[in-house]
Amino acid sequence: MNPDHPGPTSRFAPFLALFFLAASAQAGDAAKAVGLAANLCASCHGEDGNSLVPAFPKLAGQQAVYLLRELKDYKSGKRSSEVMVPIVSSLNEEDLANLAAFYASQKATPGTVGDAGLLPLGKALYLKGNAKSGIPACDGCHEEGGGGDGKFPRVAGQNVDYALDQFRLYASGKRGNGTKVMQTIAERMTPEETKAVAEYMASLP
Numbered sequence: 001m002n003p004d005h006p007g008p009t010s011r012f013a014p015f016l017a018l019f020f021l022a023a024s025a026q027a028g029d030a031a032k033a034v035g036l037a038a039n040l041c042a043s044c045h046g047e048d049g050n051s052l053v054p055a056f057p058k059l060a061g062q063q064a065v066y067l068l069r070e071l072k073d074y075k076s077g078k079r080s081s082e083v084m085v086p087i088v089s090s091l092n093e094e095d096l097a098n099l100a101a102f103y104a105s106q107k108a109t110p111g112t113v114g115d116a117g118l119l120p121l122g123k124a125l126y127l128k129g130n131a132k133s134g135i136p137a138c139d140g141c142h143e144e145g146g147g148g149d150g151k152f153p154r155v156a157g158q159n160v161d162y163a164l165d166q167f168r169l170y171a172s173g174k175r176g177n178g179t180k181v182m183q184t185i186a187e188r189m190t191p192e193e194t195k196a197v198a199e200y201m202a203s204l205p
């Protein structure tokens with residue numbers, strides 16, 4: 001190759017290398033988080049991220065991109081939580097990326113439905129929204145099966161009590177890093193719709 005006219009690959013090689021380095025740091029290494037997860041997180045979120053207490057979110061099978069964003073937001077204080085903020089304060093970004101990769105790679109167990117009678121209403125709201133009160137369908141972002149995608153969190157099998165807590169925080173503007181769309185949805189849902197959609201999400205495998 002003529003050294004005066006390096007081909008596109010060699011010209012961009014340093015940038016490509018940097019890009020891949022950044023991408024791999026962002027992706028995290030699940031194996032490196034096993035010890036941290038067992039020591040710092042398992043008591044509340046379960047060994048494999050299937051939290052046993054209904055008020056604690058399940059992390060198993062959650063989107064890694066979403067998990068990492070939330071962990072960073074607890075660390076910066078953008079998302080507040082008396083419980084989570086002190087726990088992540090001593091962890092660095094690499095730890096957080098590794099933990100996100102670890103929980104994303106775990107298998108979620110089925111959720112627990114408390115009131116099956118609410119499932120039809122919850123399903124209708126999830127798949128169609130409520131045109132009268134201006135609530136968009138949830139599946140456009142969280143996917144039909146509730147698995148989420150990237151920054152859109154998995155909601156399938158999530159604990160009902162945790163979901164209800166989050167809707168309260170969104171509605172009162174207290175989920176500091178929450179998007180406008182989630183705040184608007186939480187404000188507009190009736191108490192019955194809120195409960196129903198939380199039960200429906202928990203019922204998704």
Ligand code: HEC
Pocket residue numbers: 036037040041042043044045055056057058059067070071079080081083084087088099153165
């Ligand atoms: C003492 C119990 C407790 C411990 C220990 C704990 N958590 Fe949490 N975690 C919670 C609670 C409660 C929430 C919900 C807080 C909120 O409303 O923002 C939460 C929320 C989260 C969320 C947000 C989930 C979502 O769906 O948005 C992530 C991610 C998380 N924890 C990861 C971790 C990791 C990683 C560790 C260990 C380094 C850990 N937690 C340790 C109780 C705990």
Ligand code: HEC
Pocket residue numbers: 057125126129135136137138139140141142151152153154155163166175177178179180181182185197
């Ligand atoms: C336009 C996209 C969009 C739509 C539509 C949408 N969501 Fe969300 N949702 C998000 C995003 C992004 C987040 C995470 C960021 C945040 O907190 O706002 C989120 C977060 C959530 C969370 C919190 C998850 C957790 O683990 O803490 C729940 C629960 C939720 N959405 C339920 C719903 C329901 C129910 C509907 C339909 C009535 C819905 N969403 C419609 C984008 C959307």
